[in-house]
Amino acid sequence: MKLNIAVLPGDGIGPEVTAQAVKVLKAIAMEFNHVFTFRKALVGSSAMDKTGNPLPEETVNICKEADAVLFGAIGSPAYDHDPDAKVRPEQGLLGIRKALGLHTNIRPVIAYEDLLNKSSLKVKQIKDTNLVIYRELTGGIYFGERHLSDDGNTASDVCTYQRFEIERIAHGAFKAAQSRKRKLTLVDKANVLESSRLWRRIVKEIALQYSNVEVSYMYIDNAAMELIINPRQFDVILTENMFGDILSEEASVIVGSIGLLASASLGDKHAMFEPIHGAYTKAANKGIANPIASILSAAMLLDHFGLDDEAALVREGVDKSLKLHITTPDLNNKYDNISTTKVGDFIEDFINNPDETNLNFTNIHLGQSTII
Numbered sequence: 619m620k621l622n623i624a625v626l627p628g629d630g631i632g633p634e635v636t637a638q639a640v641k642v643l644k645a646i647a648m649e650f651n652h653v654f655t656f657r658k659a660l661v662g663s664s665a666m667d668k669t670g671n672p673l674p675e676e677t678v679n680i681c682k683e684a685d686a687v688l689f690g691a692i693g694s695p696a697y698d699h700d701p702d703a704k705v706r707p708e709q710g711l712l713g714i715r716k717a718l719g720l721h722t723n724i725r726p727v728i729a730y731e732d733l734l735n736k737s738s739l740k741v742k743q744i745k746d747t748n749l750v751i752y753r754e755l756t757g758g759i760y761f762g763e764r765h766l767s768d769d770g771n772t773a774s775d776v777c778t779y780q781r782f783e784i785e786r787i788a789h790g791a792f793k794a795a796q797s798r799k800r801k802l803t804l805v806d807k808a809n810v811l812e813s814s815r816l817w818r819r820i821v822k823e824i825a826l827q828y829s830n831v832e833v834s835y836m837y838i839d840n841a842a843m844e845l846i847i848n849p850r851q852f853d854v855i856l857t858e859n860m861f862g863d864i865l866s867e868e869a870s871v872i873v874g875s876i877g878l879l880a881s882a883s884l885g886d887k888h889a890m891f892e893p894i895h896g897a898y899t900k901a902a903n904k905g906i907a908n909p910i911a912s913i914l915s916a917a918m919l920l921d922h923f924g925l926d927d928e929a930a931l932v933r934e935g936v937d938k939s940l941k942l943h944i945t946t947p948d949l950n951n952k953y954d955n956i957s958t959t960k961v962g963d964f965i966e967d968f969i970n971n972p973d974e975t976n977l978n979f980t981n982i983h984l985g986q987s988t989i990i
C-alpha cells in the first residue's frame with residue numbers, strides 16, 4: 619500500500635516522540651513492502667516562531683493532500699501563563715481538527731497487565747480495564763461563540779450542538795460497541811445543560827437501531843468518580859468535546875502514564891493520529907519522553923487503513939518493550955538509562971526481527987555486553 623503521511627511534530631516533546639513513530643512506520647513499510655512517504659509541516663508555537671501563525675496555510679494544504687496525519691504535541695509555557703495572548707499554539711491543533719473535519723476522536727484506555735502496579739490506583743480496581751472514549755472533537759464549547767466584555771469583567775463561551783454532529787459520532791460509537799462488549803455509556807450533564815439533553819434525546823433515538831447494545835447514561839461528575847473506582851464497568855464511553863478531554867486525561871491514571879494513551883481523530887475525508895498528551899516542554903530534548911503513545915497512534919493509523927497484521931506487530935513490539943522494561947523513566951524503576959530513542963529503536967528492531975526476543979537481544983538494547 620502507498621500512503622502519503624503528513625507529519626506535524628509540533629512543540630516540546632512532540633518532535634522526539636513523533637520521530638519514534640515515524641521510525642516504527644518505516645520499519646513496518648520495509649517489512650510488509652509498503653511505500654510510506656512522510657511530509658513534515660509546522661504547527662503550534664514552533665510554527666508561530668517561524669511564521670507568526672500556529673497553523674500556516676501550507677500545513678493545512680499538506681494535511682489535506684495526505685492520506686493521514688501524524689501529530690505530535692502542542693503548547694508552550696510562554697502562552698500558558700499569558701491569558702491576554704491574542705494567538706495561542708493550541709489554535710494550531712484546534713484549527714487543524716476543524717479544517718480537516720475531524721469530528722470523532724477515539725481514545726482507547728487499556729490497563730496493561732505488566733503496568734498494573736505503575737498506577738496510583740489499586741491493582742484490583744483497574745485490572746482488565748479495556749474501554750474506549752468516543753469524544754466529539756469539532757463542536758461544543760471549544761468551538762462556540764466567545765465573548766469578553768469591553769471592560770474585561772464578563773466573559774462567555776457558548777456550548778452549541780446540532781443534531782447532525784451528535785448523530786454522526788453516536789453511530790460511530792454504537793458500531794464500535796457492537797464489535798466490542800456491546801455496552802455504551804453516554805456521559806453528559808443532562809440534569810443541568812440543554813445541550814446535554816439534546817445529546818440524550820438523540821442517543822436514545824439512535825439506540826433503537828442498535829438493539830444489541832446496552833445503553834446507559836451517566837452524569838459527568840458521577841462518571842469522573844466511576845472511572846476511577848470501577849473502570850471495568852465501561853466499554854464505549856460517548857461524550858461531548860470538553861467532557862471527553864477531561865475524562866480521557868483522568869483515564870491515563872488507570873494506565874499508569876499519560877505517555878501511553880494514543881488517539882485517532884476521524885472525519886469524513888481525513889484522519890489524524892495523535893497522542894493524548896501535551897507538549898510537556900520541561901521534558902523536551904532530555905530523552906525522557908515516552909514515545910509509546912505516539913507509536914500506538916501510528917498503530918491506530920495502520921488499523922485505519924485495514925493493515926491489521928502491521929498494527930498487531932507494532933502493538934506486540936510495544937507489549938514486549940513493556941514486559942522487558944525497555945521503557946522511559948516514567949514507567950521504569952528497573953533501568954535508568956532507557957531513552958526515548960532507545961524505546962523507538964527497540965520496537966523498530968522487534969519489527970525487523972520479531973523472533974529475536976531472547977535475553978541477549980534485551981541486553982543489546984540495554985547497552986550491556988553479551989556473552990554467548
Ligand code: IPM
Pocket residue numbers: 692693708711712863894896
Ligand atoms: C487534547 C488536548 C487539547 C484539547 C489541547 C492541547 C487543545 O488537551 O487533545 O486532549 O483540549 O483537545
Ligand code: MG
Pocket residue numbers: 863864867894
Ligand atoms: Mg486533553
